[in-house]
Amino acid sequence: MGGMSAVIDNPAGTFSVPIIDISPYTGGGSASDRAVVAAQIDDAASSVGFIQIVGHEIPIAVIDEFTAVMDDFFELPLEAKKAYRTPPEINRGYAPPKSESLSLSLGVEPADRMNDFFEAYNVGVEATAYPELELPEDQYASNTWPAVDHFEAAVSAYFAEASRVAHTLTRIFAEALDLPPDFFDGYTDHSLDVLRMNNYALPPGEIELDGELTGMGEHTDYGIVTVLWADQVRGLQVLDREGTWHDVAPADGALLINLGDLMARWTNERWMSTLHRVKPPIVDGTIERRRSAAFFHDGNIDATISTLPSCVGAGSRYSPITVGEHIGAKLAGSRAGQSNPYARREAQRVRQAMRRGLGQQ
C-alpha cells in the first residue's frame, strides 16, 4: 500500500463508547445510585474497556488553563523544546516526534522502528512527595518545568484533578468487583502516576510522509486506569473484540477513561486493557493538529498484582508481577527501543487484527 491511507468511518450503530455519569461518587449519591454506576462500569469495562465519563467535576477553567499552557509549550521552536529532553530511562520532560515507539511496548516491531510522530511532555509523581518512603528516584523522577508562563501551576492543578478522578474510579472499581471499598487504596497510596501531554502535528516539510508514519502506534496502557482528555479532532482508534478499529472522540465535556494492563491482570481479563492507536487525521492533504493528555494511574511501584480470587475461575492467565517490573519492561520498549518480550498476548491480538484488517488501515 503506497502513501498514507484514510481512516475508516465507524460502521453505523455497531460500536460505541458508553457515557457514564459518575456524579453519585463525586457529588455524594445514594447507595443505590452508586450501585447503578458500578454496574455500568463493570459492563463497559468487560465489553469495551473504553468509557466516557461525565460528572467528573473537573472545573472547566482548570481544563482551559491546562490546555492553553500545553499549546504555549508546543508552539515553541523544536530546538527550545529539546532543551527539556531527559534520558530514555527517565519518563519526564519533552519527547520529540519519532523518539518513541508504542508498538515496541507490545513487542510488535514496526518496519521503521521509531515512527510515532507525536511529541509529548511528561510530568509525574516525585519521590520527594513521600519523603518517608525512600522511593526510587529514577521512576519517581523530579519534574523539569519549561520556562512557559503559568505552565507549572496550570499543569499541576490539572494533575491534582486527574489524580482525584483516578482515585474515585478505583472506588467505583472496588464496588463493581465486589471488593471492600478501600481495596485499591493500599495499592495506590504512592501511585506512580504520569501525565503525558501529546501533540500530533507535523511542521510543514519537516518529516516525510510515508506508509509507516503513525500518530501513535497501537498499544495498551500499562497501569490501572488512564484518564484521557482529548480534543475532538479525529485520530484515536480503539480495537473491538472482533478485531476492527473504530474512531473514538469524546462527547462535549466528557473525559475518556480506559483500563490498563494491570487491571486486566488483576481481573484475569474479565476487564479489558483495550488496544488503541492514533492515526494521522489528514484534511486536504495536510495533517490536522490534534492534542490529548493521558493521566496514567499506575499504582505503587512496590505493589504486587496477583489475580483477584473472585476472578481466578478455571485458572489465572497471569503470574504475579510488581508494578515496577511491569512498567519498567513497557517503558524500555516505548522509550528505549527494547522490544518487550513479556506482552505476547497483546502482540498476538495486534498481529491478528493486522491480518484481518488489511483493507481498513
Ligand SMILES: O=C(O)CCC(=O)C(=O)O
Ligand atoms: O491521543 C490520544 O487520544 C491517545 C493517547 C494515548 O493513547 C496515550 O498517551 O497512551
Ligand SMILES: [Fe+2]
Ligand atoms: Fe494509550
